[in-house]
Amino acid sequence: MSIEVTTTDDAERWNELLTDTPRATGFHHAAALSVLERHTGATCHRLVGYKGEEPVGVFPVFTTRKGPVTVAVSPPPNVKLPYLGPRMLDRQQLKRRRAEKRNRRFVDACLEWLEAEHDPDYTSIRTTPGYDDVRPFLWQEYDATLRYTYVVDIDREPDELLSAFSTDARKNVTDEYDVNYELAEGDADDIDLIVEQVRERHAEQDESFELGSDLVRDLYESLPEGVIRPYVCRIDGEFTGGFVNVEFGGRGICWIGGAKPSVDLPVNDLLDWAYITDARERGVESYDLAGANNPRIARFKAKFAPELVPYYALEAGSRTMTTLTKLYGSLRG
Known part of the structure; x- marks a missing residue:
């Protein structure tokens, strides 16, 4: 037929x-x-x-x-x-x-x-x-x-996940820092900060970034609650870095963000770990880190022991x- x-x-x-x-x-x-x-x-x-x-x-x-x-x-x-x-x-x-x-x-x-x-x-x-x-x-x-993309199986105990990470990634997410920082899930206003930070990072590298925060906010407000998840890091209450993830069907995707901030703190490692630990509790089974097609970014992402997909x-x-x-x-x- x-x-x-x-x-x-x-x-x-x-x-x-x-x-x-x-x-x-x-x-x-x-x-x-x-x-x-x-x-x-x-x-x-x-x-x-x-x-x-x-x-x-x-x-x-x-x-x-x-x-x-x-x-x-x-x-x-x-x-x-x-x-x-x-x-x-x-x-x-x-x-x-x-x-x-x-x-x-x-x-x-x-x-x-x-x-x-x-x-x-x-x-x-x-x-x-x-x-x-x-x-x-x-x-x-x-x-x-x-x-290619990088996908981490997060349907494991935290200790098992950490043991698979590279030494520096494991150290970055478990060390204590003499900095007053906070990692948290953000809101629509944080989306504006994340997108603008990424835009500025692209401009520094003479690259265009046409995605507007209005589209991302519209997705945040239109999709069911919890599909669009901004995560942010603040130092002394000030926005330092963040990313926007997409969570659906038991899988998370790292979508926008991860611009490297000019601070003495492994912000992106900490944010990834914060998301992974939270997402596990929500029943998410895998986390798509993206970035596998860029040699510079791939070196950073590979330390989380992902599968190349x-x-x-x-x-x-x-x-x-x-x-x-x-x-x-x-x-x-």
Whole structure:
């Protein structure tokens, strides 16, 4: 039986499907997709694949026009989302042959829908970790680039976690410091401070940072409580550093922040450990540290003994369009 793809504007139904979708992220939530749509100006299509009446997969994809060019992206550009893309539902254990056939038919149906409805000149997709079979895209002449992230298994006792850390990471999070500092979960106002600190850090390195704190605040206020979690460090009551994490489906993602402050305190190590210990108590099982694709950041992240986990950046379009995106990066995330 073939797979039929439809779009749904029913947020409740979409979110219900996510509960059967392993490794869906907080960015897949209907409220997050609506926020991204508002702030990027792109149109979000919540694609759902059905085999008869049985839902088999979900795929949020955004379309927009850049002059005469139609673009399809998942996630949308310039919002610093690490990944989005399709996810298969897991309502039954399928043998490999059936699972592969279902994945291929779902992807083919989604791409056929996209071609028929929007005929994009360029398409960019970044899959979530755990979505490993991207061959249906390759068979449709997509280019694939292997990417990586770091994921820490935090479903362990604190002592076991600490013993796996490097010596300096373990020392940094357990030492006592002659500094009056506080680590705590923050609020919407702290989001502004975190985003601005990251923007300033990028400016110091002559790099652009287009993500606005208004989008992050909107996500904080629109998503269910606890999905967007800012964590901050204060010294003598003054903001020193922080990051914004995304927590959904038993997994945490380090999203924004971690700019190195000019203080004699391992702020980022302490913040990561504070989040890990809190998240464990909430039943979170894994923590995506990100940063594995940047040599400088990877050296810092690797000391937490994470697993190196792959995901994929997929592109399709004319050679001219692909070259332009590599030169200007305006259509990528």
